[in-house]
Amino acid sequence: MNKLTILRKVLDVIQGSQPVPDETINSNCSPVDSGVAILPDETADERVIADLCWNFAKALTERDFERLDGRAEYHFYTVDHLIELIRNNDEQSTIKLFNENKIKSKFEDCEFLSITFSADQEQVVVVYNVRTCVVSADDKYFKELNKKNKKKNRISGGTPFSTTYTLLVKKEKGTWKIDKFEASEENIKMGTNV
Numbered sequence: 253m254n255k256l257t258i259l260r261k262v263l264d265v266i267q268g269s270q271p272v273p274d275e276t277i278n279s280n281c282s283p284v285d286s287g288v289a290i291l292p293d294e295t296a297d298e299r300v301i302a303d304l305c306w307n308f309a310k311a312l313t314e315r316d317f318e319r320l321d322g323r324a325e326y327h328f329y330t331v332d333h334l335i336e337l338i339r340n341n342d343e344q345s346t347i348k349l350f351n352e353n354k355i356k357s358k359f360e361d362c363e364f365l366s367i368t369f370s371a372d373q374e375q376v377v378v379v380y381n382v383r384t385c386v387v388s389a390d391d392k393y394f395k396e397l398n399k400k401n402k403k404k405n406r407i408s409g410g411t412p413f414s415t416t417y418t419l420l421v422k423k424e425k426g427t428w429k430i431d432k433f434e435a436s437e438e439n440i441k442m443g444t445n446v
Contacts, residue, residue, distance in 0.1 A: 297376075297428070298367055301421055304328060304428050305378050309417065310359040313384040317350040330422055330429040353393035357386045360412050376421040376428075382435075385412045 294302070311325040322343035326334060337343070349355070360383035368377045386397070388409050397407050407413055420432035 297369075297373075301367060301376055301378060301428050302364060304421065304430070305364070305380060305417075305419060306362055308419070308430060309362050309380075309382040313357055313359040313382065315350060316356045317354050318356075320347055320350050322346040322350075328430050330424045330431045333429075333431050333433075353390045355386060355389040355393060357384055357389075359383075360385050362417075363414075365416075374423050375431075378417075378419045378421055380417055381414045382417050383412050383414045385410060 308325055308328045311328070315324070323346075326337070329337070362380050362382045364378070364380040366377070366379045370376070386394070386407070386409060394408055416436040418434045418436070419430050421428050422431045423429075
């Protein structure tokens with residue numbers, strides 16, 4: 253892909269990727285609605301960042317192959333990260349993965365482990381556990397998921413599991429956005445007490 257094509261796609265994504273209205277994702281509430289304190293003495297920035305991370309996890313994990321938006325989480329990313337995703341055909345890869353494996357998954361909850369600001373207060377590293385449930389999928393998907401999990405615990409349809417997410421969050425034109433995202437496959441834990 254040439255640079256002009258990538259920039260056009262990024263512009264299309266930015267224009268077309270708007271936050272999902274609350275009523276469409278209301279199966280679980282945001283941290284603000286739940287009254288859950290992220291940190292005992294949280295600041296306004298910590299609350300905004302926690303909400304961003306919560307909503308990102310929900311958009312990323314609350315998916316159904318029958319009505320899939322392969323870029324549901326794109327409005328949470330920095331422009332640089334969007335360029336990288338488009339260059340790597342992320343949207344098509346996501347759609348292909350979900351359609352080929354007939355995946356239906358849902359967001360369950362998340363638990364924040366740390367929110368660490370840089371010295372200049374312009375970047376934050378957020379580490380949190382995200383509990384997800386794959387409601388249904390083809391057997392081959394569960395086999396692959398269990399292979400990545402090194403068979404520590406057997407994941408099957410309807411079994412909640414937790415994955416540790418590490419995000420680099422940056423201020424972009426005064427708004428907190430996700431610049432890097434990593435999900436740890438080694439830390440998948442089973443059950444409701446994750």
